[in-house]
Amino acid sequence: MLKVFNSDISNPDNFVVTIELVPGRESIGTSTDTLIGIAKDAFADGRISAVSITDNPGGNPSLSPDVLGYEIFKHGMDVIVHFTCRDMNRVGMESRALQLARMGMKNILALTGDYSGKGFGGQGAPVFDFDSVILTAMLQNLNQRFLLSGDPDGFFTGCAVSPFKTTEAECQAQYRKLDLKIKAGASFIITQLGYDVDKFQELITQNQIKGIKLPVLASLYLLSPNSARVMNRGRVPGAMVSDSLYNRIIAEWEQSSKKGLESAVERASKLAVILKGVGYNGIHIGGIHKSFKTVAAILDKMATIEHNWQDYLEEFKSDDKSDFYLYKQHVNLNKTKDLVKTKSQEKPSSDAKKEQFLENLFDHYPYRFMKKAHELFFNKSSSFAPLYKALAEIIDKNNKGWLLKLLVEDPFKKLFLSCRSCGDCAIQHIAFQCPEYGCPKHTRNGACGGSRDGFCEVNKDKKCIWVRAWSRLKKSGESDELSKEFIPPRMWELNHSSSWLNFHLNRDHQKNGDI
Numbered sequence: 001m002l003k004v005f006n007s008d009i010s011n012p013d014n015f016v017v018t019i020e021l022v023p024g025r026e027s028i029g030t031s032t033d034t035l036i037g038i039a040k041d042a043f044a045d046g047r048i049s050a051v052s053i054t055d056n057p058g059g060n061p062s063l064s065p066d067v068l069g070y071e072i073f074k075h076g077m078d079v080i081v082h083f084t085c086r087d088m089n090r091v092g093m094e095s096r097a098l099q100l101a102r103m104g105m106k107n108i109l110a111l112t113g114d115y116s117g118k119g120f121g122g123q124g125a126p127v128f129d130f131d132s133v134i135l136t137a138m139l140q141n142l143n144q145r146f147l148l149s150g151d152p153d154g155f156f157t158g159c160a161v162s163p164f165k166t167t168e169a170e171c172q173a174q175y176r177k178l179d180l181k182i183k184a185g186a187s188f189i190i191t192q193l194g195y196d197v198d199k200f201q202e203l204i205t206q207n208q209i210k211g212i213k214l215p216v217l218a219s220l221y222l223l224s225p226n227s228a229r230v231m232n233r234g235r236v237p238g239a240m241v242s243d244s245l246y247n248r249i250i251a252e253w254e255q256s257s258k259k260g261l262e263s264a265v266e267r268a269s270k271l272a273v274i275l276k277g278v279g280y281n282g283i284h285i286g287g288i289h290k291s292f293k294t295v296a297a298i299l300d301k302m303a304t305i306e307h308n309w310q311d312y313l314e315e316f317k318s319d320d321k322s323d324f325y326l327y328k329q330h331v332n333l334n335k336t337k338d339l340v341k342t343k344s345q346e347k348p349s350s351d352a353k354k355e356q357f358l359e360n361l362f363d364h365y366p367y368r369f370m371k372k373a374h375e376l377f378f379n380k381s382s383s384f385a386p387l388y389k390a391l392a393e394i395i396d397k398n399n400k401g402w403l404l405k406l407l408v409e410d411p412f413k414k415l416f417l418s419c420r421s422c423g424d425c426a427i428q429h430i431a432f433q434c435p436e437y438g439c440p441k442h443t444r445n446g447a448c449g450g451s452r453d454g455f456c457e458v459n460k461d462k463k464c465i466w467v468r469a470w471s472r473l474k475k476s477g478e479s480d481e482l483s484k485e486f487i488p489p490r491m492w493e494l495n496h497s498s499s500w501l502n503f504h505l506n507r508d509h510q511k512n513g514d515i
């Protein structure tokens with residue numbers, strides 16, 4: 001087993017460089033040979049700690065990162081395997097993890113994953129049995145089992161975070177989920193892609209404030225007009241390219257391809273030295289599809305401009321004044337004043353009042369009602385709990401759970417929550433929204449990285465449920481509750497049974513009473 005990446009990134013004096021490779025939809029052929037060639041050249045260059053290999057990016061089928069990774073691994077180059085939750089249930093995922101361990105490939109980037117794309121005959125079924133937090137916990141659990149069976153080298157699991165969210169709710173959702181990923185066992189962090197240096201700094205500041213000491217790699221991407229366009233239009237979940245940056249890139253490539261590529265290398269190098277300057281432990285370079293030469297050019301350029309990194313800061317400031325920043329000290333002073341002034345001087349318009357009224361009517365009051373009802377009927381420390389338990393036992397003993405479900409539970413939960421009858425209810429963890437209905441990825445532990453301006457990666461006309469959860473909790477002064485604790489995976493054995501009985505009879509995920 002190679003431990004190059006693990007040992008490189010664990011040394012705080014190192015500035016680590018990794019490259020992301022994206023396999024194509026073929027088992028042999030030029031694209032596969034090119035990737036192997038890039039990895040071999042990276043190994044020969046000696047400055048790269050590992051290559052990471054994507055797992056069916058965009059949800060579309062591609063050569064497995066496990067098999068491509070193993071070929072590269074055998075050449076001596078360390079590999080980080082991307083491991084998503086989209087295509088397999090927990091049984092398949094554990095089996096895949098065991099297979100990777102057997103092959104010696106234990107650097108994992110645990111991801112919830114993009115939504116399902118198209119395969120043979122149409123769109124694939126989205127599985128999402130786990131989210132990335134639960135996957136990380138599963139790998140950690142496997143590590144304990146490995147240890148018991150005499151294998152001290154467990155999975156070295158990393159996680160992703162996007163500091164590039166533009167609303168307060170999304171920022172909070174990202175950082176709360178990061179906390180859970182770390183608690184579940186993540187050992188390193190890789191950011192999603194963006195070009196706002198204040199946002200990059202925000203993550204470092206946030207980690208310092210919270211005492212998070214995990215190494216963080218920043219994603220960089222060699223932007224071509226095509227990749228910039230799809231990211232600018234939101235077609236790569238989580239990747240942010242602003243309009244002004246996109247326009248600059250188009251103008252550069254219009255001069256000539258040579259000029260475009262030179263500018264892309266220069267931009268990546270400048271951002272890389274800034275990131276090193278502000279405290280990142282390394283960079284994770286994507287967009288390398290043809291040759292290792294561009295990576296070498298970025299690294300060579302970095303060596304020549306590193307000492308001047310502060311000179312380039314202004315080039316990577318966002319020009320969108322409406323973006324939310326968690327820490328205002330990172331925003332330049334004028335922008336901060338503008339933001340505060342705009343907010344404090346605004347008088348609520350009649351439209352805003354109407355919006356507020358509707359929000360209260362359809363969101364806030366139903367939330368308060370459901371919370372009260374939940375406290376009354378589903379609180380195991382309340383004085384009524386023994387009575388509910390006794391009633392549940394009588395109903396269950398007489399096999400009348402289905403009747404309770406049909407006549408009371410289903411009508412209520414379908415009307416208020418569009419309940420999907422999973423039998424293992426998690427609404428209380430997401431401000432009384434159903435993750436089976438409301439989130440296409442069924443996330444239980446926080447938002448995926450794909451939301452954009454508060455809207456869902458998949459259902460683009462709907463708010464992300466975690467954004468709605470944040471609004472509900474904040475309005476009720478309960479924002480600390482968002483993603484406060486690890487929520488275990490749904491228990492599929494309870495599917496279509498009464499969640500009310502399951503709760504009171506200690507059958508569901510809350511049976512141990514610790515959540």
Ligand code: SF4
Binds near residue numbers: 451458
């Ligand atoms: S609802 Fe939120 S967490 Fe779920 S898929 Fe959409 S963006 Fe991701």
